[in-house]
Amino acid sequence: MSERPQLVIVETGVANLASVRALAERLGMEPVVSATPEHVACARAVILPGVGAFGPAMQKLKGEGLDTALKRRVAEGLPTAGICLGMQLFFEASEESEGVKGLGIFKGTVRRLEGGLALPQLGWNRLEPEPEARLLQPGWVYFANSYGLGAAASGARPELSVNGVSGARSFDSIAAATTTYGSPFVSALEAWRNGRPSLLLCQFHPELSGAFGTQLFARWLDLNGARRSV
Amino acid sequence: MSGLAVRIIPCLDFKDGRVVKGVQFEHLVDSGDPLERARLYEEQGADELTFLDISATVEGRKTMAKEVARIRRGIAIPITVGGGIATIDDAARLLDSGADRVSVNSAAVRTPKIIGDIASQFGVQCAVVAIDAAQNGAMPSGYEVKIAAGAVSTGLDAVAWAKEVASRGAGEILLTSIDRDGTSLGYECTLLRLVARAVGIPVVASGGASRLEHFLEGYQSGASALLAAGIFHRGELSISEIKNYLAEHNVEVRL
Secondary structure (H helix, E strand, C coil): CCCCCCEEEECCCCCCCHHHHHHHHHCCCCEEEECCHHHHHHCCEEEECCCCCHHHHHHHHHHCCHHHHHHHHHHCCCCEEEECHHHHCCCCEEHHHCCCCCCCCECCEEEECCCCCCCCEEEEEEEEECCCCCCCCCEEEEEEECEEEECCCCCCCCCECCCCCHHHHHCCEEEEEEEEECEEEEEEEEEEECCEEEEEEECCCHHHCHHHHHHHHHHHHHCCCCCCCC | CCCCCCEEEEEEEEECCEEEEECCCCCEEEEECHHHHHHHHHHHCCCCEEEEECCCCHHHHHHHHHHHHHHHHHCCCCEEEECCCCCHHHHHHHHHHCCCEEEECHHHHHCCHHHHHHHHHHCHHHEEEEEEEEECCCCCCCEEEEECCCCEEEEEEHHHHHHHHHHCCCCEEEEEECCCCCCCCCCCHHHHHHHHHHCCCCEEEECCCCCHHHHHHHHHCCCCEEEECHHHHCCCCCHHHHHHHHHHCCCCCCC
């Protein structure tokens, strides 16, 4: 590989990438769309976008060896973001595709949103972060989802899976945000390592959430120095 | 109470890559550069943008796809594009250019299978069906579906058709009253209520809104989103004025 890419958008085959690419460009980055495991493993920052279904997306990641690449970079604490389905893939499984294993970095099964409201949830809803969150701030964000990780009564913050990625257990802190659509679900997660933002998982679409989404990703990237140190 | 904010959607009509606004689908007036317009609306608080391409030629459609790509790079809210989408390939081209969702109208009536095809290939959230309806006392609901920009009567009952498109996998209905479009008389609330009650998917109200009260009436009639065009292009109402008005009436909006 000639050069370490600044920002890789993972090519999952089904996603419409124009909006995510536009988000990266607004941040002054030149994104590379790639399905090459080496790119994904070592890029300064990676975005796993998400449109499509859990099963086919996971199949594509495994088929290309991208699951291992993603787990490797998460274990190393390299900045990694997941959007919508891209967030769901970090969990163990999804009701959407029974019998398919996710990346399993976090415990939990993604389920169809409960509460009897129209699905998909389509439009702007409130992001309500835990007080500890530093990247995530309260505000309106744009959703287009039928599935999500329910926020259990015991607490919104999902646990890291013991079978997941060993290095991931060394995050300094993890904080979640929830959103309510009929019932509460986990709408975002941030994880820090060595005082820097590492993981940013969004069930909403930051690329379509106006200035709020752009600023969230600027915080995620700037604090890592990924933007300025090149 | 879903927690979702009611969406305010400016609609830009395009012909050969330029923004125009029709009055009852006929006399067209050019309203300026679409990217400048789109940015202005995003700054004012637009929750989404809808573009309708009324180009009649292949060349015009290609220009449209290029315009969508240019506008996509400049704005950070969802874009729905409709007009002249007849095949899955047409939809794919617009999505590749940067549209987040596509809306089908005449093609859905002529080939209803396209609704399910778009939903299964690109996701339910991508599949918007535009329904243009006009009063017709001979129809069970009192409203008939028209296609080809209102020029052709289909004999389809608007409410029955709305149910069918929902069952075929549409993620949203963009419901335009042809009788009200361009008239400033407000949304056709009877039609809106009938359709919103009949389907479990979001309905976007379109056609006729010109005053603040019209937006509140549309919301109260069951619309999840409120679309308008001319009043925004002519600067008669701003999106923030509408949102403030709705918020004063205890309607959840993104401010």
